[in-house]
Amino acid sequence: MSEALSFYNTASRKQEVFEPRQPGVVSMYCCGPTVYNFAHIGNLRSYVFEDLLRRTLEYAGLSVRHIVNITDVGHLTSDADTGEDKMEKGAAREGKSVWDIAEFYTQAFMKDWDRLHLLAPTKWTKATDHIPEQIALVRTLQDKGFAYVIAGDGVYFDTAKFPRYPDFAGLDIRGMQEGARIGVVEGKRSATDFALWKFSPRDSKRAMEWDSPWGRGFPGWHVECSAMAMKHLGQTLDIHCGGTDHIRVHHTNEIAQSECATGKPFARFWIHGAWLLEAPEEKASPAGAAASGGAPSAGPTAGPGKMSKSSGEFVTLDVVLKKGYGAMDYRYFCLTAHYRQYLNFSWEALDTARDSLKSLRRKTDPLIGKAAPISSDAALGWQRRFRAAIFDDLGFPNALGMLNLMLKDPDLSDGEKAGLIADFDRALGLDLTVAEVKAEKALPPELSALLDERRAARQRKDWKRSDEIRDAFKAQGFGVKDNPDGTAQWFTL
């Protein structure tokens, strides 16, 4: 196809034309979750964005080697390399071993992944399966003189040896208030230096620790991604993605350690997804249980804020599902905003997405199975516009507009519309070519009997009785609609 793919590259702060280094094959690494708790829908937004990127690349005819990591080793809760270990904290909270915690939340994460129709990565990589690679990377950095040891603490990366260190994130190191909110690690040469390997404390045994040339300990937070990405995708990746919050610290550090180790650029494109913001009133809905009594702590004037896991209360996909929304409703919701734009989450907004998807499906469902080749000028034109939209930095909200307009085009046959729906859905991933399996409530027998009575009433034009019965249905959460031929249908409201 003629249209070029182009994406906004965080590294250059510009949109650039994308072409894989190796023709036809894209290497893509996505920072995955630390599995110490459920993912909330804000986390999930990032994976939906990455899925859209992956699908767009494939839509463009490229094959994608897609690696997503599972961070199943605890890091410290602070980048100053102090504080508690999130995994151990999670284990203590639930009275389980860290390994059980990791397994449990990994499974939960993958379940969400599938429910959202995210394409399975080429490979999931676990941090604990790559300890030797991480040690080797730290070793290389030490051999090349980029690391130093702080006795009793760990091996640190010397950011002063990498002059380009602040460039990626546009850091103003002087302006940063070192230690303003976190403790300063004694012995660090620069505030930005970070741990590559941490030594286990002498007085207590950690649940996860490994032998290394420096003694027993555990890897620093950033090495795992560099080690795994390079092992599976080579020293220079085509695309590395994650949430925007990774830019400053995590990705900056990944670049430093990777490029110092190999002498080569680590990733050609850095693509970051924006956050899902949460309206203050939504924060009162804790995961799992229904909100009870807890008034939002934010004042009435507070605006939406970032959804945060550490606050303890957050909305998970399970909560969304339990409230009666479908996973595709949430996926559609993500599709309505550009990935680099904040998206405000509210139940009202999710309602809108659900209604939109519903009415979209009302148009697409009758066309399921009727797909014909896309060959007319009109059909090709829509396809071209759709491609142009998503190839232009993943313009999915725009593409959704194309879909709607296309469905209204009188110059298109149903077959062509069906063909275009199937074509677009390869990128959208909404499963529009498959009939929706709706978990409808079963109709209670007493209502079923009333349906017959209503039919009789309608035949003798007893509109009063007919309407009474319809009200009875409504009272129990069911709707009734009459067909022109005299029959009636019920549906869940």
Next chain:
RNA sequence: GGCGACAUACCCAAGUGGUAAGGGAGAGCUCUGCAAAAGCUUUAUUCAGCGGUUCGAAUCCGCUUGUCGCCUCCA
């Protein structure tokens, strides 16, 4: 304190120099005993405010206001 992002109709949200996509909701019409569903029509002389550049600005520049974020961990 330092750095940055955002501000488009009732709501969500595209558009990034050429005269405001799309969706939801609402309204009107058709259909209907009435509804529902569906179809059609309709909803911003205007893009937070104020200046500037330009033949032309929602789009670029400056200032102001408001909101959010980063500078611990976080998608």
